[in-house]
Amino acid sequence: MSSKTSMAMVATLGFVTALSGFLIVTVFQATKPAIEENKRLAIQQTVLEVITGATADKHFIINGQGELLEAAPGMKGVNVYAGYDAQGKLLGVAAEGSAQGYSGSVDTIYAYTPACGCITGVKVIKQTETPGLGDKTITDKAFVANFEHLEAKLDAAGKALANAIVAVKHGSKQHPWEIDAISGATISSKAIAKGLNGSAQDVLPKLVPLLSKIEGAKP
Amino acid sequence: MLALFDKLRKGRFSHGIHPHYHKEATQGKAIKRLAFPPRLIVPVMQHIGRPAKPIVKVGEEVVRGQVIAEADGFLSVPVHAPATGIVRDIGLMASAAGPRVLSIVIDVYKAASQQVLYGEPVEPETLTRAELIQRVQATGLAGLGGAAFPSHVKLKIPASKAAHTLVVNGCECEPYLTCDHRVMLEQPQDLLQGIRYALRITGAERAIVGIEDNKADAAAALKAALRPDDRITVELVETKYPQGAEKMLLKSLLGVEVPEGGLPIDLGIVVNNVGTLAQLGRLLPSGEGLIERVVTITGYNVDMPKAGNYRVPIGTPVRFILEQMGVEADHEKVILGGPMMGASLASLDVPITKGTSGVLVFQGRTFMDGENTAAVYPCIKCGRCVDACPMHLNPAQMGWLAGKRQYGLMETEFHLKSCFECGCCSFVCPSNIPLVQYFRIAKAVNRELQERAA
Amino acid sequence: MANKHVVLHTAPHVKKPQDVPTIMRNVVYALLPIVAYAVYQFGISVLALVIVTTLACLGTERFFGWMGGKPNSLGDWSSTITGMLLALTLPPGFPLWMGALAGIAGIAIGKAVFGGIGFNVFNPALVGRAFVQAAFPVAITTWTPAFFSGRFTEFVPSTLTLPFLIPPETAEWVKQVAVDGFTGATPLALHKFQHVATSPLDLFSGAVAGSAGETSAILILLCGLYLIARNMMNWKIPAWIFIGVVVTSGVLHLINPAKCADPLFMLFSGGLMLGAMFMASDMVGSPLTPRGVMIYGLLIGGLTVVIRVYGSLSEGIMYAILLGNAATPLIDAFTQPRLFGALPRKKSA
Amino acid sequence: MVNALFTADMGVALGYMLALGVTLAILLAIANKFLFVYEDPRIDEVDSALPHANCGACGEAGCRVFAEKLIAGAVSPAQCTVNAPENNAAIANFLGVDLGNQEKRVARLACAGGNHVAYMRAQYSGLQSCRGAAMVGGGGKGCAWGCLGMGDCKDVCEFGAISMDKNGLPVVDITKCTACGDCVDVCPKQLFELHPISHQLWVACKNLHHGNEAETECEVACTACERCANDSPEGLITVRDNLAIIDYSKNSLASKVSIQRCPTGAIVWLDDKGNIEKGQKAKAVIRKQALPVIGRA
Amino acid sequence: MSLIKQDDRITLDTFLEGVWRENPVFVMMLGMCPTLAVTNSAMNALAMGVATTFVLIASSLLVSLFRNLIPSEVRIATYIVIIATFVTIVDYTMQAVSQPLYHALGAFIQLIVVNCIILGRAEACASRNKPLKSMVNAAGMGLGFTLALLSLGSVRELLGSGSLFGLPLFGEHFQPWVVMVLPPGGFLVLGGWLLFFEWLKTRKQDQVLGAEGATHG
Amino acid sequence: MGNADSITFIFFNAFLANNFVLAMFLGLCPFLGVSGKLNTALPMGLATSFVMLVSSVCAYFLNELLVAFGIEYLRLISYIVVIASAVQLVEMTLKKLSPTLFRALGIYLPLITTNCAILGLALFQTFKEYNFMQSLAYALGAGAGFILALLLMAGLRERLELAKLPSVTQGAALSLILGGLLSLAFMGFAGLGAE
Ligand SMILES: Cc1cc2nc3c(=O)[nH]c(=O)nc-3n(C[C@H](O)[C@H](O)[C@H](O)COP(=O)(O)O)c2cc1C
Ligand SMILES: Cc1cc2nc3c(=O)[nH]c(=O)nc-3n(C[C@H](O)[C@H](O)[C@H](O)COP(=O)(O)O)c2cc1C
Ligand SMILES: Cc1cc2nc3c(=O)[nH]c(=O)nc-3n(C[C@H](O)[C@H](O)[C@H](O)COP(=O)(O)O)c2cc1C
Ligand SMILES: Cc1cc2nc3c(=O)[nH]c(=O)nc-3n(C[C@H](O)[C@H](O)[C@H](O)CO)c2cc1C
Ligand code: SF4
Ligand code: SF4
Ligand code: SF4
Ligand code: SF4
Ligand code: FES
Secondary structure, three states, rough: HHHHHHHHHHHHHHHHHHHHHHHHHHHHHHHHHHHHHHHHHHHHHHHHHHOOOOOEEEEEEEEEOOHHHHHHHHOOEEEEEEEEEEOOEEEEEEEEEEEOOOOOOEEEEEEEEEOEEEEEEEEEEEOOOOOOOOOOHHHHHHHHHHHEEEEOOOOOOOOOOOOEEEOOOOOOOOOOOOEEEEOOOOHHHHHHHHHEEEHHHHHHHHHHHHHHHHOOOOO | HHHHHHHHHOOOOOOOOOOOOOOOHHHHHHHEEEOOOOOEEEEEEOOOOOOOOEEEOOOEEOOOOOOOOOOOOOOOOOOEEEEEEEEEEEEOOOOOOOOOEEEEEEEEOOOOOOOOOOOOOOEEEOHHHEEEHHHHHHOEEOOOOOOOOEEEHHOOOOOOOOOOEEEEOOOOOOOOOHHHHHHHHHHHHHHHHHHHHHHHHOOOOOOEEEHHHHHHHHHHHHHHHHOOOOOOOEEOOOOOOOOOOOHHHHHHHHHOOOOOOOHHHHEEEEEEEEEHHHHHHHHHHHHOOOOEEEEEEEEOOOOOOOOOEEEOOOOOOOHHHHHHOOOOOOEEEEEOOOOOOOOOOOOOOEEEEOOOOOOEEOOOOOOOOOOOOOOOOOOOHHHHHHHHHHOOHHHHHHHHHHHHHHHHHHHHHOOOOHOOOOOOHHHHOOOOOHHHHHHHHHHHHHHHHHHHHO | OOOOOOOOOOOOOOOOOHHHHHHHHHHHHHHHHHHHHHHHOHHHHHHHHHHHHHHHHHHHHHHHHHHOOOOOOOOHHHHHHHHHHHHHHOOOOOOOOHHHHHHHHHHHHHHHHHHOOOOOOOOHHHHHHHHHHHHOOOOOOOOOOOOOHHHHOOHHHHHOOOOOOOOOHHHHHHHHHEEEEEEOHHHHHHHHHOOOOHHHHHHOOOOOOOOOOOHHHHHHHHHHHHHHHOOOOHHHHHHHHHHHHHHHHHHHHHOOOOOOOOOHHHHHHHHHHHHHHHOOOOOOOOOHHHHHHHHHHEEEEEHHHHHHHOOOOOOOOOHHHHHHHHHHHHHHHHOOOOOOOOOOOOOOO | OOOHOOHHHHHHHHHHHHHHHHHHHHHHHHHHHOOOOOHHHHHHHHHHHHOOOOOOOOOOHOOOOOOOHHHHHHHHHHHHOOOOOOHHHHHHHHHOOOOOOOOEEEEEEEEOOOOOOOOOEEEEOOOHHHHHHHHHHHOOOOOOOOOOOOHHHHHHHOOEEEEEEOOEOOOOOOOOOOOOOHHHHHHOOOOOOEEEOOOOOEEOOOOOOHHHHHHHHHHHHHHHHHHHHHHHOOOEEEEEOEEEEEEEHHHHHOOOOHOOOOOOOEEEOOOOOOOOEOOOOOOOOOOOOOOOOOOOO | OOOOOOOOOHHHHHHHHHHHHOOOOOOOOOOOOHHHHOOOHHHHHHHHHHHHHHHHHHHHHHHHHHHOOHHHHHHHHHHHHHHHHHHHHHHHHHHOOOHHHHHHHHHHOHHHOOOHHHHHHHHHOOOOOOOOHHHHHHHHHHHHHHHHHHHHHHHHHHHHEEEEEEOEEOOOOEOOOOOHOOHHHHHHEEEEEHHHHHHHHHHHHHHHHHHHHHHHH | OOOOOHHHHHHHHHHOOOOOOOOOOOOOHHHOOOOOOOOHHHHHHHHHHHHHHHHHHHHHHHHHHOOOOOOOHHHHHHHHHHHHHHHHHHHHHHHHHOOOHHHOOOOOHHHHHOOOOHHHHHHHHHOOOOHHHHHHHHHHHHHHHHHHHHHHHHHHHHHOOOOOOHHHHOOOOHHHHHHHHHHHHHHHHOOOOOO
């Protein structure tokens, strides 16, 4: 193997990689605004949907020290999204939940309404459950109705939920903090309950003291 | 752990089958002599090795016991005239296997006394081992147990090896056959004499006669005839097919396994059939040739009152035997040998040879022992053949390969060569797959390919 | 015509009196009591289901035979077995059209594409069931109560669903007919999801929810013993499966009794008995050698428990058997019998 | 927009990509140097022009081996009889060697005893395979040398050159036959031989019985009457072991004269399409259907 | 380079080759992963097909343009860089156009890089032919791929969800066969198509044979 | 056990429940192409798993680099280029060290480069934000799963090679149907390891 071919190899690859780098950056720059807008819109839409009546939203992050910060790229912590009505009144706060379902994790965004100390809406944003079965958690009206008013009160100490949110077998719901599972998709239902419970147990104790701050930070 | 298991299993070999034996019809009947047929067909190749060379001419008169074809080298045995008569033809005649083979056709004199003229008596005790082996060859003896391997070759222990044990195979595990049984009962002295000669020739220290436990009377007869100074023991083994296969018998008696591709002599053992040794005991001192043997003649589903064991001149055509038995000429199947390994005949003009132990006539739906049909189904992978194969082969796998003509693979990966065609696998196969036939084909093809490559 | 001629045939000239149709026919006999008991338990819905699945299997078998220009293969009874076993693994109120689809799928993709009897690598009945389980996960986990009063005159509402349509909700109907305490969940699901134990007595008598044929373990055991006694089934397969189940669940039970039920419950609940006795023991999909059978059985037993305990599903025998089938060629390849008089292996395999 | 392109991003990205590309190229170049294994690129080229039937008709263990030997000059392209002639020509051209054309050879069958002229003496039942049948009492055919008609040769011919005629005799389509020799190997009665198509005089019989004895088993058997030998140039045909044998080293002397007086039509003339021509004196066979199985004549 | 001469002409076959005779999915069995993974609905199938076709054509063009400059040692690496560039472009474009579609196809858009069809075309066609011919051929391949994906996607969506391109076809009481949109469904439907084509082929052969037999008889 | 981020769960999930080949549809070309014989399937599986491990490690560090530079959009191209080079190095080494093995794997070695499973692994581990140990577990699980699927398939195909298949079922259709049935059987592993 002559060094000439080696040189040719290096030159070719170098040229081609540089060329492709150029192309990619160009495209990336060109599409970046549209993509970010898309992503933001997607989240906003979800938040506004899940918090009934909200018309504006704001993204906060609660960091490890329990401080509330306005979200900016690169920040670490728990995401919460505040939803306000046209008058700028805080209607609810949305947070993210996630748990393992039948065949993968089920990710949700749920709305916590401080007024009633309950969860008032849930939206599944990502799941890989069996189509036509596990995804009934999105389409089944009776199931979705569970989340019109799902109790999520803190206990006296304010460190955890008074009653853990659980899914129960279809038709056996008795308490306001229970979720009536979809028959045939108990596992997916439970995944949602588990996601809510896990997140609520963690987020609500931090969030509740901060509510007034959020209230103030109008959009 | 495994070794312990093996020890526990000594006294029997694993796998094998239990067919219906059907021995009742003939085992109680004493050996009788069959009449001489008008014409004998004597093939020059009745043994494994090189064919004998005819030394008589067409039209020549031969006397019973006279050598009519001489051995061609060491791995060959001479052929003697089974009856006094005139040589009518020397040409290609039908054989049990199919191909036409060179045979000497003798028209038997009706009026002749059929005295055995030839034969030069000797005192075996006075001869050296080499001389004895020469005398054994001269008798034309080839294994009567089935393979018809020249007995003198087997008895001559190669210089590199030594024999310590002579195993005498009195199992007769094939269904229907009882000729060895009768020989043990009626000629214990001949047999024991033959064993003593064989011990002397091979230099083995002891002899063990292995007999299946359904022939206890034969064992008793042999024991009764033993001399106190004999180094011979008689042992009963389980009645199970193929107990008589030498590898199985050695496993049962001695707990040893003949290594793959090896012979018993590799373990210092020589195996001989009781019929062979009984003949040896008679022929060696008298110097006669092997001109007749005991054959079981019986049938299934046929009316054969004369069924029994007969002393039949070598070369007697099957057609003549059936006529003597009073069996009509039309019948579905005639088998030379036992039902497990014997050959079904295309032509009744095939003669009895040194290796023929039985003539079986089957009639009607006799192919099966029971309710089955003969329809062949695909292998359902039941594993019965694997559990039946006494050689611990994988007949099912080989059967699949054979179905795709992958004969080479059968040999290199699945030990095709170790299959001794006992038929256990075909016997148990619920799909009626002709496994053994596949294996025979595969072996033949491989052999041809190797020959061609060489 | 009297022109009889000599017939030539290769040795051996005698045969053991058991051929494929004989064996298969006896399996049908052995299944009949189980079917009868299932009908007694669940009524005419199950009877209809058995008939439909069997006809679907037979029809598909014949259709593919005809397409391939092969002779009629219905006489070997194997498709009948497939149909009967398939029905026994389905819920009693399973819509008939889905049952038919399971039969068709089982024979078509489980057997016919491979060349018919003997060449299938997976158990056709289970292929059929796995297909509908994946296709209709709701219908196949909808259980109806045993011994309801009108069972000999009345179909379960879902049974008669029109083809291709969603079966009606049976919850209301179940409330009406059920003896109290029926929860619509199998003992395994109850244990797994609700942590409720079922009494052994109920398990034996079959007064629990479950597939049509899986509910009375004792009867299945007896019918299996018939086949074993007639030497038509390899008893080692169920035996090793039971050992696999008992050992695995025993260990897991000792470690965490809340998560894993005790071995006895494991053994007698769900479809294990039917699967081990009649489905894993199908020789076509199981290894040839005793050593292979041991590995196969232990694998199935172990997997069943693992899936029951750690998986998302409450019952694992069907998938365990299918996986066992899939592993069979591999097992066979590594458990060739040891040749009589084998020399020590010089070269590696 | 254009401005946005020349941000720092672009600089980092281009630098990174360049570095990546160059590093890897250098790595590969080094590896190439130390790990290089030379393989004649022509092997691939030639291999790609072969048919990939891996049939062994060329006598090698597969196409790739043949390609290697072609490069080495050990074989010539035309030895692959399966390939399209133009591809072989392309290979010869590419390698600059002679095509090495040989005369086309085909498989010829030395038996004419279909089931309408040859007697069966026993009914074989079992595996439908000539090999298998031949091992069971010879298969039941009267003539121990004759074709059993179960078509092992047909099954084994990868090129579909053999078909069974209505009397159960294989017929070779010589346009399809590649002389691979598989049928020669498979036939248990050794009835096939490979011959150049110029060998047109042919004895379609292997029966070693004499005269009547042969004819009672098969009506078209060679009876060893020696007429063909007598009518032919000296040494072209000899009768040995009751069978006429042609000495093909004298093939140039062969003509249709030899076949004319054959009483059974056992010796024939094959035209270049493989059609059979019998002599004038050969008895005409009018029977169409198979003979019944008869125990003994 | 090759023994068997390349033909520079662009014929209808240059295009049609990939559509039918050498269909990448049904005949050459290439690019199986996206074929099975994203065909659980017709829409996904179509999007995947179009995206792949774009990458196929664009990369064919570039490879063909540079074909004489690239040293054979870094041939593959270069092709891959070129392909990856276009895939990244498609990736970002799709994100900009529709988030839901992007999520449905998941990583499989990025995995177009390793779709053997594209590299295969680069190796077998683009590196040996002039740009236009390469592009025509690539377009044919892309069309063939898209059609194959569609034929899978529509069957799977039809049976698995009772709809086509999201439009419900069988009414609300239709019981979907969930298995069809699950992984086994992908394998089985493609297997089914192949069986069907094979059956058609043998039937055609039988007919031809039958006709021949008739003239001979 | 049970935690979705635990090493064991990641391993078993990639190995069985979300088997790369049978549930995720990755690496199908070699799965269908090199599964005809057991004794080529095993080396192929091992080679692929090895490359998976290598590329997983490469991808992990490469990603750190990309994030540090803030040029994540070059991820795809960097991954594939690095993987391709790694494969080529493995190929060259093999060719040098074991020409017989090289011959046996023949044209399939380059296929590893264009094997979705390799790139898929690298991309998924990045999407899932696995740390180094998790990535390793993921790669090992995926590799083991690939070998398992390949071996099962090869075993089945070797057996069916000897079956009397209907004329239409030969070849690719058969492999696909087998793949479908295997995938059906693997559905039994759903959720294995989850709480
Ligand atoms: C192919 C298949 C897919 C399934 N998919 C889901 C699913 O997505 N979500 C779910 O909760 N259960 C799923 N299941 C699990 C069963 O339906 C399970 O029995 C059920 O979740 C238990 O709930 P039940 O007690 O209400 O019947 C699936 C089962 C199968 C066989
Ligand atoms: C080809 C061949 C060679 C044999 N060579 C010897 C030999 O050298 N010495 C010997 O004692 N036996 C020899 N035998 C005989 C075998 O030991 C054995 O007794 C014979 O094959 C018959 O055994 P069977 O009836 O169990 O098949 C040979 C057999 C065959 C077939
Ligand atoms: C399957 C099988 C069964 C056999 N059965 C017997 C038998 O029952 N009796 C017997 O003497 N030989 C039997 N033989 C032959 C023996 O293996 C061995 O060849 C014979 O005893 C050697 O003695 P010979 O050379 O004197 O014939 C059998 C062989 C085989 C392969
Ligand atoms: C003991 C036994 C069990 C069987 N189990 C099944 C079964 O589970 N499923 C099935 O389709 N066939 C079964 N069969 C019948 C038959 O083996 C099956 O149809 C074959 O798989 C068809 O090739 C069984 C047969 C026997 C003897
Ligand atoms: S015939 Fe051969 S394979 Fe069959 S059982 Fe006997 S030794 Fe084994
Ligand atoms: S006995 Fe017959 S059916 Fe059973 S495994 Fe052996 S060959 Fe197959
Ligand atoms: S030529 Fe030979 S192989 Fe062909 S059919 Fe005749 S006997 Fe069989
Ligand atoms: S098998 Fe015989 S007929 Fe067929 S191609 Fe080969 S030589 Fe010719
Ligand atoms: S497309 Fe996935 S490996 Fe080829």
